[in-house]
Amino acid sequence: MRFAGNVIWFVLGGWYIALLWLLGAALFALSIVGIPLTIAALQMASLSAWPFGREVVHVRELDGRGVSATTAVTGTIGFIVNVIWALTFGWVLFLAYLVAGLLCCLTLIGIPFGLQAFKLAGISFWPVGRRVVTSELATLAREQAAKAKFASYRGATT
Template sequence: MRFAGNVIWFVLGGWYIALFWLVGAAVFAISIVGIPLTIAALQMARLSAWPFGKDVVHIRELDAQGVTPLTAVTGTVGFIANVVWACTFGALLFVSYLVAGVLCCLTIIGIPLGLQAFKLAGISFWPVGRRVVDSELAHVARQENARSKLARYRGAVA
């Protein structure tokens, strides 16, 4: 089902919206300061072309201990990079995904495609600090983080 969904998505215009991400990556790759944006845009371009079976997680969700060096990108630098992205390419991508989602949801068959478009619209403003992973990995990472938070909560209450 994932393969069929990805092929249909790609043929019906997923490749076209992925080009916006690639243009954004190329623009920000020119400067050293734009490297976090370039990395995020390349990850999201891949997701935009083939969204079924993939999910986006924050890099803190992938590291239960919170010691990965990549988490530094989510601090002030990540915030500034995301603001720059939202003001340049983020708004255009957001509107593109919303239009694609509404058009896909006009038919019953297109609803799964529309839901993917809305998922992508949600991340188009704030891509820095997120990673594209398989849906199963995202689910396991979120479960482990929920378990550790529950354990900390129970330890604080007891």
């Protein structure tokens, strides 16, 4: 089912929005400051072209300790770079996904595609510090992060 959803999504315009991500990646690759955006935009372009069966998780959810090796990219620098992205390509991608989602939701069979577009719209503003993973890995990472947080509330260590 994922394969069929991905093929339909790609044919009906997923490739087009992925090109916007690639354009942003190419422009930000020209500067050293834009390298974190380039990496994030390339991952999001892949997700935009083939979204079903994959999800986006924050890097802290993937690291069992809650601290990532890329803390600098998710900290203050990540915040600044994400603001730059939101002001340049983020709002364009948000509008593209919003229009795509609304068009998809006009038909009953298009509703799952519309919901996917709305999910991608939210991600389009803040891509740095997130990773594209399989749905199974995302579920496992979120469960592990929830267990660690619960243990910290109880005062236990994991």
